[in-house]
Amino acid sequence: MNEIHALSGAYAVDALDDIERAQFERHLTECSECQAEVTSLREATALLGEVARTEPSADLRSRILGDIKTVRPLPPLPAQLPAQSPTAADGTDDGTAEGSDDGHADETDTTHQPGTVIAHSRSHTRSASRTERRWLRGLVAAAAVVATIGVGSTVWNPFDGSSNEQVLSAADRVLAAPDAITVSHQLEVGGEATVVVSKSLNKMVVTTKDLPPLPEGTVYEMWLQDAEEGMVPAGLMTAKDAQVVIEGNVANAVGAGITVEPAGGSRVPTSEPVVLFSFENA
Amino acid sequence: MSVDPIRNDSSGVPRSAGAPEAPDLGELLRASGRGDEAAFARLYDATSSRIFGLALRVVRDPAQTEEVCQEAFLEIWRTSARYDPAKGSALAWMFTLVHRKAVDRVRSAEASTRRDTTYHSKNQPVEHDTTAEAVQASFEARRVRTALDTLTSVQREALELAYFGGYTHTEVASMLDLPVGTAKTRIRDGLIRLRDAMGVGA
Numbered sequence: 415m416n417e418i419h420a421l422s423g424a425y426a427v428d429a430l431d432d433i434e435r436a437q438f439e440r441h442l443t444e445c446s447e448c449q450a451e452v453t454s455l456r457e458a459t460a461l462l463g464e465v466a467r468t469e470p471s472a473d474l475r476s477r478i479l480g481d482i483k484t485v486r487p488l489p490p491l492p493a494q495l496p497a498q499s500p501t502a503a504d505g506t507d508d509g510t511a512e513g514s515d516d517g518h519a520d521e522t523d524t525t526h527q528p529g530t531v532i533a534h535s536r537s538h539t540r541s542a543s544r545t546e547r548r549w550l551r552g553l554v555a556a557a558a559v560v561a562t563i564g565v566g567s568t569v570w571n572p573f574d575g576s577s578n579e580q581v582l583s584a585a586d587r588v589l590a591a592p593d594a595i596t597v598s599h600q601l602e603v604g605g606e607a608t609v610v611v612s613k614s615l616n617k618m619v620v621t622t623k624d625l626p627p628l629p630e631g632t633v634y635e636m637w638l639q640d641a642e643e644g645m646v647p648a649g650l651m652t653a654k655d656a657q658v659v660i661e662g663n664v665a666n667a668v669g670a671g672i673t674v675e676p677a678g679g680s681r682v683p684t685s686e687p688v689v690l691f692s693f694e695n696a
Numbered sequence: 697m698s699v700d701p702i703r704n705d706s707s708g709v710p711r712s713a714g715a716p717e718a719p720d721l722g723e724l725l726r727a728s729g730r731g732d733e734a735a736f737a738r739l740y741d742a743t744s745s746r747i748f749g750l751a752l753r754v755v756r757d758p759a760q761t762e763e764v765c766q767e768a769f770l771e772i773w774r775t776s777a778r779y780d781p782a783k784g785s786a787l788a789w790m791f792t793l794v795h796r797k798a799v800d801r802v803r804s805a806e807a808s809t810r811r812d813t814t815y816h817s818k819n820q821p822v823e824h825d826t827t828a829e830a831v832q833a834s835f836e837a838r839r840v841r842t843a844l845d846t847l848t849s850v851q852r853e854a855l856e857l858a859y860f861g862g863y864t865h866t867e868v869a870s871m872l873d874l875p876v877g878t879a880k881t882r883i884r885d886g887l888i889r890l891r892d893a894m895g896v897g898a
Contacts, residue, residue, distance in 0.1 A: 423880060424858065427795070427883060430865065455887040456784055456788040457784060457788045459788070459792075461890065463746035465837055465840055466753045468749035469745050474748070475740060475741075478770065479733070481766065481769075481770050482733060483733065487731055490777045
């Protein structure tokens with residue numbers, strides 16, 4: 415945990431990538447020391463604005479003050495409601511951080527990136543039923559589901575955000591797993607891809623960012639490199655920015671990869687991988 | 697409960713007569729959360745040059761900076777009732793929100809323009825001294841600059857690339873030819889030093 419603790423400063427200045435941020439925010443939910451440190455470091459960052467002062471145009475002011483007339487302020491978080499008077503400076507520090515949240519996911523403006531997974535959608539493989547059957551067989555071993563946390567979402571405050579949700583998303587659980595291994599690569603074709611692997615959960619989260627557009631009629635296919643069986647299909651995606659959870663025989667995998675395949679996917683890779691991840695020595 | 701907290705001077709914080717009244721941003725936020733547009737306008741006036749200046753440093757493009765600020769202030773208005781003073785100052789809360797929006801903006805646009813223009817620290821006003829003209833000659837700004845001087849130059853460099861540059865610690869490490877892991881340490885150490893020099897948040 416020391417390793418992740420050291421991310422507090424980078425977190426306070428938004429210098430983490432999406433994966434690291436998700437991991438650190440999970441860590442924050444259980445580390446009051448880091449919570450306190452992040453809070454104090456953010457006070458320090460607020461000071462930096464002093465040396466950057468620049469007057470905006472008067473026009474911006476009138477636009478903003480005009481905007482707010484059309485927007486209703488959200489109510490306080492549920493946990494802020496009971497008996498916590500507006501003047502509360504009442505030592506709820508950690509207690510609040512632990513217990514304040516929340517279930518207001520409906521209210522946050524989290525922009526979900528289009529993490530598209532064409533998993534068991536038969537319509538996509540109508541033209542190739544054999545491929546479909548093979549593909550569906552592959553899915554038995556490795557079902558891909560769309561994860562619900564958005565890449566680059568706008569949850570800026572882990573203490574007020576989703577941190578204490580009773581049910582973590584599958585992706586969150588993987589990202590927060592104590593045995594999680596993270597491997598990240600820049601792709602030669604552009605963009606980047608990160609896998610977070612938890613052998614104990616037998617799951618893997620694949621996050622892609624800025625992948626190049628796919629040629630017509632093709633998809634990205636993810637593969638698990640099984641220690642015995644070689645490349646095993648693990649799911650399809652089409653979005654350039656996606657986050658998907660791979661369930662399968664992750665525990666037995668020594669690596670993972672992504673290839674470009676014809677729509678509907680392939681049973682074995684038919685093209686050079688655009689990226690390969692090794693779980694060894696990661 | 698019906699006392700208007702903005703004009704309530706019995707809050708225990710003595711105000712010296714004649715000193716410019718520094719509005720309590722937390723109270724203004726809280727009033728905003730109740731739909732008080734005038735309070736929000738005061739909040740805007742008290743913070744806009746810092747918020748805009750921060751966003752401009754990150755985003756660089758003035759038009760985009762205005763968009764980011766417009767979104768950010770709207771978000772501040774919308775979520776103002778959720779600000780919790782137990783978790784930090786109002787200013788830090790607002791800065792966190794704005795900075796995140798600014799960083800999201802440059803990272804989502806990073807494939808195009810900004811990263812193509814070779815970043816070189818000499819071309820950019822990352823040296824705090826060079827921004828002196830734009831900085832209000834305020835006591836607070838001088839204190840911050842003094843505090844920044846307590847950072848080692850490598851700490852300041854890493855912190856400025858991260859905070860004003862909007863780069864990840866991994867990118868900062870790469871830009872400065874540091875082993876991965878060193879940049880995040882410098883950023884953290886720099887922030888801790890700044891925090892301690894300013895006596896905030898500890």
